[in-house]
Amino acid sequence: MTGLVELLSDYTVQNVAMGAVLLGIASGVLGCFAVLRQQSLLGDTLAHAALPGVCIGFLIAGTRDMGWIMAGALGTSILAALFVLALTRRTRIKTDAGLGSALGLTFAAGVVLLTYIQGQSNASQGGLDTFLFGQAAATLRSDLWLMGGVTIAAVALVLGCWKQFKLVTFDPEFARAVGLPVALLETVLTAMIALAVVIGLQMVGVVLMTSMVIAPAVAARQWVKRLEHMVLLAVGVGIVSGLVGALISASVQNLATGPLVVLAATAIVAVSILLAPGRGVLWEQIRHWRDRRTIGQRQMLTTLYKLAAHHRDPDYPAETGMLDSFHGTRTQRALRQLQRRGLVEPVAHMPGEGRHWVLTEAGRREAERVLKTMTPEMA
Template identity: 60%
Template sequence: MTMLAFLSDFTIQNVMAGAALLGIVSGVLGSFAVLRKQSLLGDTLSHAALPGICIGFLIAGVRDLPVLLAGALVTGAVAALLMVALTRTTRLKTDAGLGIALSLSFAVGIVLLTHIQATGGAGHGGLESFLFGQAAAILRSDIYVMAAIGAVALALVMAFWKEFKLVSFDPDYARTLGLPVLALDVTITVTIALAVVIGLQMVGVVLMAAMVVAPAAAARQWSNRLGTMVALAALFGMASGLFGALVSATARGLSTGPLIVLAASAIVLVSLAIAPGRGMVWEWLQRLKDRRALPSRRVLSTLYRLAAEHGNPAYPAEQTMLDAYHGTSTARGLERLKARGLVARAAHAPEFTPHWVLTPSGITEAEALLGHPNEDENQ
């Protein structure tokens, strides 16, 4: 099968569209959950969606996706409100409130699912697929429903961008400005619940939490700006969705949902490793650079202190004296400082041994390194 024929397959198109849509929405909304240190929120909302799916099925009597997702949204919102109520009216921390809401709602969902399966009948067929997702069963009409829910979620983010941003970073300041912080918290939570609802059929209740957290966590490693982070999270989420869908379509017997989550997890690992300024490789290189620069910094500090003690910024320090003071050869460190223009060779008649003086740049560098001791003394 050629690539064109492969991509023109109706089922594959549906799966790829659904996976890309899921990745974009969950990446955008998951950013706020990660920044608010509520990564467990996605897990709670996804598990809280299960009783809503079962209740929606009991009301509709058939596996009607809009009704099931509406039920999932309602129970997810109820679980979120329960968490907010527990953390604001008791001494429980956020993680404890999320854990209680998660376990309680999921237990109710399992009981309802068991009851539905025990009643028999063909109408409940495939209902348990919401636990782990079944992307291959997604229909074009399901894509339209997901797109509509995603559009509502993204529209809320755009409409309340400044408010969401302020509440996420500094809720106390937002409160002093007169903003309804509680209402905004609830709105953010419900909006994240919309992202969870979108992914239930693709990746399921159990794995949906990863889609809320992983793209945002990866994006956080690459940027300190919210706008850039949200855009990267959407890109990473979409890439994960498309990769998982393509691999699942080309490899027989591999589920789409787990592959999407694995792809997102791989992006997180790569970001943790190589992201500039935050990645482990970057930090290792920085530590190596600092370790190599340490001898030079010590020599620079010694030259500065000698000049300060003699009251002469251009005091020539003998290299052999520096060697004796540091207990090792300082030649390499001095050459590195010279290459950076921080020190210079100096003659000191009648002695013929090498002497070194600080340059104006070296004095400035040493003052910055030592915390501007001269300024402290003058004060």
């Protein structure tokens, strides 16, 4: 505990931690809309499209001014999004192909500009390539004020247009029918995803930022069903991921903060996909196993009931081996489970034969109920 307090008292660690919190809030809120609108690849495209904007902002300012760099990155990201919209709406090119084209074009342009800048004699360009993977340790308090202002503006816009954004996300056709400017709202949402990318450039970088836009929302989606709860949980996941990555990076030398933040978010996603109730892989497997067991018991009940009806004997004893042959598998486990439920019971029959089973009164009622719910084909 003392070590953690000492760590947080460090000026650089404080800057990184606060930047991680701001990044978690922005990516959590805005990433939810990207995931629900099935625009995960759009986040990747906008993240790569920010690189030429970073270079343009540097060329305009002549130094690493975060205001100009963020403005340039936001501008080229929005232009990339508009390029994709125009390409997909005015041609026969599909959305995924349009996104791939924009990603490759803008990132190539960014690399060319970055190479050009590094070939100049301007000493301020040193370390500009760190925007590819982020350099959280270089975050200044002035950068935090800028990131905080942008984050507050983004969250305020989401809260102010919450109902409209929600309707456009889930039912754009109905939103268009009630007179909402769907195209404008979708453009604003896309621009806000670009805004989330811009906020994380210093912390995570161009290449990894798309993971921070998507991962918190994906993790939150596994646990909740309502958008309000999803946004709140995604913000929490984003903040925790940012803080964990920042603290590990500060504790261990020569470990980059950005990749650690992304790894922490990815770990939370993996745990969520595995363990989340209702959606988790583990719970799905448990449900599948229970369904198989239930189906096996229902089939056994109806088999015993039909045999008794065929022989016109409600207490007709069915031998285990015969049931195994009829179902093509061992039925002992299903019979034992039915016995524990009081639906069947073992009976003695002829000496030297295997164990026989008969339906109890409760078993007959259950079998009749099951048969009534089955379709004629199933029966």
